[in-house]
Amino acid sequence: MLIGYARVSTTDQNLDLQIDALEKAGCEKIYQDELSGTKDNRPGLLKALEHLREDDTLVVWKLDRLGRGVKNLIELVSDLDSKNIHLKSVTDSIDTSTPSGRFFFHVMASLAQMERELIVERTKAGLLAAKKQGRIGGRKRIMTNSKLDNAKKLLEAGALPRDVAKDLGVSLATLYRWVPAK
Numbered sequence: 001m002l003i004g005y006a007r008v009s010t011t012d013q014n015l016d017l018q019i020d021a022l023e024k025a026g027c028e029k030i031y032q033d034e035l036s037g038t039k040d041n042r043p044g045l046l047k048a049l050e051h052l053r054e055d056d057t058l059v060v061w062k063l064d065r066l067g068r069g070v071k072n073l074i075e076l077v078s079d080l081d082s083k084n085i086h087l088k089s090v091t092d093s094i095d096t097s098t099p100s101g102r103f104f105f106h107v108m109a110s111l112a113q114m115e116r117e118l119i120v121e122r123t124k125a126g127l128l129a130a131k132k133q134g135r136i137g138g139r140k141r142i143m144t145n146s147k148l149d150n151a152k153k154l155l156e157a158g159a160l161p162r163d164v165a166k167d168l169g170v171s172l173a174t175l176y177r178w179v180p181a182k
């Protein structure tokens with residue numbers, strides 16, 4: 001029996017492409033998740049694994065749908081192999097029911113891990129370069145230096161904090177965070 005598993009990382013992504021490919025591959029049942037591959041608790045994958053029996057095949061659209069790390073992928077495939085269950089990846093042309101498929105799986109898993117590590121490395125380098133240029137991540141401060149100066153002047157002149165916050169277009173909590181009560 002062919003059992004399919006589809007996963008997207010976020011709820012704004014769409015599973016249709018993967019499900020169509022799994023149906024074309026002949027999957028009788030398809031389980032799915034809408035959460036990150038780095039999460040250990042993926043209910044759809046757990047149900048798919050529970051449903052698999054000896055000589056069945058777990059089918060995925062792409063190898064990275066099972067997870068991000070080579071170690072976890074290899075552990076999963078080893079566990080499946082110990083139960084005489086195979087893995088097939090539609091787009092990666094991997095089928096662990098053959099010796100060449102098992103070899104290709106290990107090569108592709110290593111490449112997927114390397115790609116993930118390179119993305120993380122490039123992201124960190126980009127953030128470091130931005131930091132050196134004086135930019136930091138996150139959204140811009142709502143309480144600018146000029147607003148802060150105005151708030152202090154208004155409060156010293158006796159204005160009510162809620163009126164000052166409203167005039168500056170910030171919440172009362174934001175005002176108190178930047179100009180603590182004395």
